[in-house]
Amino acid sequence: MVRRARSGQVGVVDLARELGVSTATVSRALNDSRAVRPELAERIRAHAHERGYVPNRLARALSASVSRAFVGFVVPYVDTPAYSAVAAECARLLSAGGTQMILTITENDPERELRQLRELTASRVAGLVISPSTHMLPESRELLASIPVVELHRASGITAPGVFSDDERVLDEAVGHLAGLGHRAIAYLGTPEALSNGAARLQGVRHAMGAAGLDPDAMAVHLAEPTPGNGRRGVDALLDARPAPTALLVVGGALSIGTAQRVRERGLRLPDDLSLVVYGDPVWFALSDPPLTTIRVSYSEHARRAAEMLTDLLGEDPDARPAPGPHLVVPELRVAGSTGPPRHG
Amino acid sequence: MVRRARSGQVGVVDLARELGVSTATVSRALNDSRAVRPELAERIRAHAHERGYVPNRLARALSASVSRAFVGFVVPYVDTPAYSAVAAECARLLSAGGTQMILTITENDPERELRQLRELTASRVAGLVISPSTHMLPESRELLASIPVVELHRASGITAPGVFSDDERVLDEAVGHLAGLGHRAIAYLGTPEALSNGAARLQGVRHAMGAAGLDPDAMAVHLAEPTPGNGRRGVDALLDARPAPTALLVVGGALSIGTAQRVRERGLRLPDDLSLVVYGDPVWFALSDPPLTTIRVSYSEHARRAAEMLTDLLGEDPDARPAPGPHLVVPELRVAGSTGPPRHG
């Protein structure tokens, strides 16, 4: 049969022919196999470099029994710092190891998520970082069981290591802060209980209420998928209820963005009309007037941990593999001007 | 030779055997080739679906003469809305066409950029969206000439369609606004001239100064790579110079973020101590106190255009292919509270 149009690219066969060795030897030399005479290996590598040889990642990955050519990065959204910052950092760190990162957005849709997971395995990804959708399908769960996975922000109940924010602790602090200022009517805006972090946060804030001598059951609660739009709606729902809360605790990055917008639109003066605690990293929480009291989450730290864990998971050394389960990053309460004593205290 | 451990996955050979047809026919049916009897094709597709067949994208891409399995998305950073929003939207739109997006970060380093472009071609990407680094290497340029490319935000001088912001026009408006308020000492903080958008912006603002009856050469100028850190430093450099400017025009998203921070840190009251115009999309420019007068760029529009153009570029229809050269998205001046008459007018 006629050879298909050559891409003009040099391949192992070219190198082998040019050096008078076999393709196997070339392959070995290029993969740092010790089974090649060092000087020969060096000569091959030099020649490959000179000829501008770039191995075909597809062929390599298809052929090799194990390949680290690709990993998947699966998140519900990426236009919010919680995801974009982590995506960037992971792509960077992984590229150092010669791994390319395939980015997919689920939009928090379980069907879409499953489809994308299938497509990712079809691309023979070595592993993936995933921030599961709210109602992950059983098929997705099964699929994830068959491949190295690091969870991010949210847990889906699979056996895998994950990087999460240690919200419960800081919530004690935040609620204590508000209670200490004299607030009794504290409203809570958070993520749904169906989300692992939503459940943890709600539990944390309820516990914190009790610890602060307040009745958790009296606390106004609004839970919603983490989008800025839902943050806005949450503000309206909570502040329009009677009796109106004197303090609002928002636990969720995207929700906090919408909250800040909506609170401003409603013309509320902070902290006189309302004490506000938000959540996340955005630098601009500090630019607001007054600067917002924030539960600060270091997304860059999350990123570093996630990338490292995935790398270790894919590495040769079994001892370096991270244990399944949560690996927590501790957020920090930054008290600023948006919290103060209640006006009608 | 012994068959390697079967992955348990069904493949075309399995399907072919089970249906008593050849792998070629299966492949044809699965690829909607018209050269298969419709009912047979349907039967094959049904069976494939039933068996949960998922084609190996690597094998497909390796084998096929042309494949749309992967595209690359190459940007200097991704932790800023100008890139993260576009990345998300592109990944979403492309996945609809069965294409996966490989995300790579150059950190604006030309060497890193070249390496990543090589690796991307090694993955046989069908095309790519790129926001070139400031000093792209000739090798990178060559490489880009051999593959469908859409430029984003910045142009690198190659022959390719690109999506850019139409800054020159809006700068006339912005400078006119400031001049109309009585400002004569306007300082400009922007991106370097080595960056296509930097050159266009500087030219635009100089032209605008002239049009407003001001001397472009008297304008204080500070140019720097678009990072928040450089925005902060730029503020210091421009405001500490004497005579101090009464207005500051920042043209660059990342620079604007740093600017907003630094201006606040310096305790400046806007617009009394300084009139400030920033650039970008961030919702929080509106949350600042006072809300910042902003040159608003719709990154989501950029994203849509870029994804569409890449899709069309890769499509069958030659008539749908976007023409090389700039495709402009028009930003909009949003006057808010950070601009007013100069105090010492």
Added chain:
DNA sequence: TTGAAAGCGCTAACAT
């Protein structure tokens, strides 16, 4: 319209 078989570019088992 279908099948047989040759690759895509590489790695890895087996033999030497």
Added chain:
DNA sequence: ATGTTAGCGCTTTCAA
């Protein structure tokens, strides 16, 4: 230590 050769899973010639 090196070569020979059989795949990886698919697409695509070529022949029928």
